[in-house]
Amino acid sequence: MRGINWTARPHSMELLKKIKQMRSKRKYTIILSPAHGVEVPGKRNCDGSYAEWEWSRQQLRLLATDLERLGFTVTTDNDWADNEIGLTNRVKNMNLVKSPALVFAMHSNATTMDGCGGKAVGSVIYTCKGVTKSDAMATIAYASIAKNLPDRRLLRDRADGDDDFEANFTVLMSKHPSFLLEVGFHDNEEELKLLRDPVWCGYLRKAIVEAIVKIDREV
Numbered sequence: 001m002r003g004i005n006w007t008a009r010p011h012s013m014e015l016l017k018k019i020k021q022m023r024s025k026r027k028y029t030i031i032l033s034p035a036h037g038v039e040v041p042g043k044r045n046c047d048g049s050y051a052e053w054e055w056s057r058q059q060l061r062l063l064a065t066d067l068e069r070l071g072f073t074v075t076t077d078n079d080w081a082d083n084e085i086g087l088t089n090r091v092k093n094m095n096l097v098k099s100p101a102l103v104f105a106m107h108s109n110a111t112t113m114d115g116c117g118g119k120a121v122g123s124v125i126y127t128c129k130g131v132t133k134s135d136a137m138a139t140i141a142y143a144s145i146a147k148n149l150p151d152r153r154l155l156r157d158r159a160d161g162d163d164d165f166e167a168n169f170t171v172l173m174s175k176h177p178s179f180l181l182e183v184g185f186h187d188n189e190e191e192l193k194l195l196r197d198p199v200w201c202g203y204l205r206k207a208i209v210e211a212i213v214k215i216d217r218e219v
């Protein structure tokens, strides 16, 4: 098993003081939900050199640092475990977090089982069924991705009057508003280039951070 080398980004004293001030203004605790686990079959590109669980954890770690710097309290549904702790356990952990909190899950997508030769392109956001705060959050996240990654194809589902797709994913079923972003298709070579591009992923994280700040203010 390949381990992940996390880059430590320590906060200076001055920054810690600023973070404390900002924290008092933040409404939501952010619960990050990293994708799957190292032992989950599939969820990889064709030659296995890209793994969704690992990419998701790397990006969410960086996102957590950015959000903490803006005063958010950030936690996860799996304590950053490399393995899949079980979806029901994740929901249990989410429900232990005091409201108001929101759940953000980040995955990469695929249309093939073996990760080879997929043709699909684009990003999609899922929320739980019914019209909830999650829908308002997803709408803000879509707009932020459109602004920060203007070339990005956004897959929308207008059937119920908003853009997000609705699904009975277990991780969307805690007591908190939740949305899940499928960033792009790791079984499509062109999409995989983006997932592997640190600059592109930086813009993606910027989009998510800006969305969460707006959500915290408006939803």
Ligand SMILES: [Zn+2]
Residues within 6 Å of the ligand: 035, 036, 043, 052, 107, 108, 109
């Ligand atoms: Zn996934």
